[in-house]
Amino acid sequence: MTVVLAIGTRKGLWLARSDDRVTWQVDGPHHAMQEVYAVAFDTRADVRLLAGVASPHFGPGVSISDDLGATWEESSSPPISFPVDDAALERVWQLQPAPASQPGVVWAGTQPSALFKSTDGGRSFEFVEGLWNHPHRPEWDAGFGGQAIHTIVPDPSDPDRVLVAMSTGGVYRTADGGKSWEARNKGIKAYFLPDPWPEFGQCVHKVAQHPAEPSRFYAQNHHGVYRSDDGGDSWQSIAEGLPTDFGFAMVVHPHDPDTIFTFPIEADGRRFPPEGKCRVYRSRDAGGSWEALGNGLPDNFWTAVMRDAMCTDTAEVPGVYFGSRSGEVYASPDAGETWHQVAAHLPDVMSVRAAVIPT
Amino acid sequence: MKVTVLIPGVLRTATNGASHLDVDVPEPATLGAALDVLADTYPSLDRRLRDERAALRRYVNFYVNGEECRRLSGPATPLPAGAEIQILPSVAGG
Numbered sequence: 001m002t003v004v005l006a007i008g009t010r011k012g013l014w015l016a017r018s019d020d021r022v023t024w025q026v027d028g029p030h031h032a033m034q035e036v037y038a039v040a041f042d043t044r045a046d047v048r049l050l051a052g053v054a055s056p057h058f059g060p061g062v063s064i065s066d067d068l069g070a071t072w073e074e075s076s077s078p079p080i081s082f083p084v085d086d087a088a089l090e091r092v093w094q095l096q097p098a099p100a101s102q103p104g105v106v107w108a109g110t111q112p113s114a115l116f117k118s119t120d121g122g123r124s125f126e127f128v129e130g131l132w133n134h135p136h137r138p139e140w141d142a143g144f145g146g147q148a149i150h151t152i153v154p155d156p157s158d159p160d161r162v163l164v165a166m167s168t169g170g171v172y173r174t175a176d177g178g179k180s181w182e183a184r185n186k187g188i189k190a191y192f193l194p195d196p197w198p199e200f201g202q203c204v205h206k207v208a209q210h211p212a213e214p215s216r217f218y219a220q221n222h223h224g225v226y227r228s229d230d231g232g233d234s235w236q237s238i239a240e241g242l243p244t245d246f247g248f249a250m251v252v253h254p255h256d257p258d259t260i261f262t263f264p265i266e267a268d269g270r271r272f273p274p275e276g277k278c279r280v281y282r283s284r285d286a287g288g289s290w291e292a293l294g295n296g297l298p299d300n301f302w303t304a305v306m307r308d309a310m311c312t313d314t315a316e317v318p319g320v321y322f323g324s325r326s327g328e329v330y331a332s333p334d335a336g337e338t339w340h341q342v343a344a345h346l347p348d349v350m351s352v353r354a355a356v357i358p359t
Numbered sequence: 360m361k362v363t364v365l366i367p368g369v370l371r372t373a374t375n376g377a378s379h380l381d382v383d384v385p386e387p388a389t390l391g392a393a394l395d396v397l398a399d400t401y402p403s404l405d406r407r408l409r410d411e412r413a414a415l416r417r418y419v420n421f422y423v424n425g426e427e428c429r430r431l432s433g434p435a436t437p438l439p440a441g442a443e444i445q446i447l448p449s450v451a452g453g
Contacts, residue, residue: 057418057448058370058407081411088410249365 002328002359003313004068005342007329008036013051013154014032015069016342020209021319021333024342038308040095041355042121044103051124052092052108055074058305060089064122068357074261080108080116082123084132087112094308095122096152099211102159109149113140113166115178125136128178136183136200143167143222145215150307151204156211157231163207163217163232170202173232186267187235189224206250206307218287219259220250223268228270243274249310253335254318258286261312261336262318264306280310280322282336296339297330306350310315313354323349360388364397364440364446368406372403385439391434392406392422393444418449 005016005024013027013036025233038052047067054060062079063072080089106118116125116134117248131137131149140147148166157159160177163184170185183200188203202224210216215231218238223246226235239245242248244264253259258282266274273279278301280293303326311324320336323329327346330339364380371378380401384393391413398405408419413434415421421428422445428436438444 038402039394055407056451057416059416061406074403078406080412083411085412088414353362 001315002357003319003354004041004166004357005329005331005352005354006041007037007323007343007346007349008039008051008308009323009327009347009349010035011347013039013053013069014343014346016329018331018342021313021315022032022329023333024340026343027069030072031063031149034306035091035350037350038092038095038108039351039353040106042097042106043355044097044100045313047197047355047357048121049096050106052095054091061093062122062125063091065138072308075123076192078332079118079123080110081126081127082114084203085199087114091146093150094150094152096154097122098136098154098159099156101157102154102211105152105154105159108151108218109148109152109164109166111148112167112295113147113149115149115152115162117178130174130179131172134172134181136169139201141168141176141201142167153209153217156209156214163209164209165204165219167203167205168201169220170204171207171232172198172200178202184228184232185235186233187228187237188221188226190218191223192290199332201350202324205248208250208252210252210254213257216257216286218252219248220247222246225250225262225287238240239284241269241288241290242281243292246271247305248307249305249322251310251312251320254312254314256284259284259335260287261310263310263322265304272302274303276302276328276334278324280320280336280339293332293336293339295337296341301326303328308351309349311353313356315356319354321352321354325349360386360438360440362382362388362393362440362444364393366441367383367415367447369448370404370446373407374401388438388440388442389434390423390428390436390438390444391439394434402436406437418451419448421445422447 014028034053042048098105104123108116115128151165225239278297313319329342
């Protein structure tokens with residue numbers, strides 16, 4: 001078994017390969033000096049690697065590789081383009097292949113906050129007008145990182161159902177293929193607003209789901225960790241047992257809907273791991289209790305892990321991966337029990353995704 | 360009306376390696392009109408110079424006969440016959 005780990009950073013993409021998930025060969029940079037906020041492996045047919053790239057000078061785009069980074073293809077016309085007068089694409093924050101039952105469908109979440117859908121594997125995308133025309137949109141705010149749809153969770157079986165999330169906007173859900181959207185933030189606290197329980201405006205950092213439990217979602221919020229058991233209609237706190245309820249990442253075990261991983265950060269005003277200790281937290285009971293995982297991880301880790309900089313692979317015993325603002329990347333070959341450094345001294349890591357490559 | 364566009368090295372992958380492009384611009388000749396003509400032949404160059412609203416990218420500078428176009432009239436800057444448009448990425452980033 002070979003695992004390829006794609007590491008998107010603020011200045012390019014690196015690819016790490018390993019047969020044992022302990023020792024890694026790292027090559028890069030691909031797309032040097034371009035921000036790579038979004039990276040995705042599409043493993044529904046042959047393995048395709050997609051990267052949301054953005055040059056500070058020459059603008060954003062989507063780059064595709066069908067040979068694991070040996071060559072890249074970028075269309076001459078912009079693959080994602082706003083068909084409106086008052087917006088232009090600034091950055092792609094999320095690329096999400098749909099379930100295998102919808103071959104060719106890839107979703108893209110962008111800054112400014114909009115959703116796009118590709119039906120040709122990511123070469124070209126169509127604007128999802130229903131979300132853009134939502135009456136709440138003028139009131140969606142820009143978080144520190146910008147106003148963006150950073151999370152897309154397609155339903156595992158119903159192609160009409162999709163959930164999206166944004167910072168300082170919250171969670172929205174469609175059940176009609178994107179024509180209409182409803183805010184789904186009941187129970188998520190927005191402590192930074194005069195009314196801390198608004199219909200929308202919550203600062204949701206990441207939402208994750210396991211396909212075997214399509215009505216359950218987990219969310220890491222800007223202070224607050226939550227679970228929904230009713231498809232997002234309501235959310236309950238699962239923060240008890242964590243050292244802090246702030247953080248960005250939220251990842252579900254690929255084979256166990258009850259097991260989740262997060263990387264707690266002390267507070268909004270103090271964005272370091274508690275006591276400067278690099279620790280992943282895992283719950284094996286859907287957020288009922290938590291344990292710190294640090295075997296192989298450092299102390300004196302005065303940095304943070306961003307929302308898309310944590311992932312798993314799909315091996316039988318899954319690997320767990322994360323990268324930091326300080327350019328360090330760690331891998332666990334055993335679902336979080338032990339950790340090994342993949343790379344160090346890279347630019348700020350913004351996104352990681354892993355794929356098991358058939359050999 | 361003919362003008363010349365100078366392409367920086369970093370963008371020549373989008374012009375098949377060309378460093379100079381001669382462009383025949385319809386009247387009234389403006390910077391924007393010259394870029395519209397370029398876009399027909401070199402769409403991948405255009406998307407690096409302008410966004411989907413045809414707005415100039417913030418960190419790309421366009422010098423018309425030595426004067427940065429934003430100190431003139433931006434894309435509406437008129438082009439005299441034989442004008443030289445030099446495209447240069449601005450100094451930015453870290």
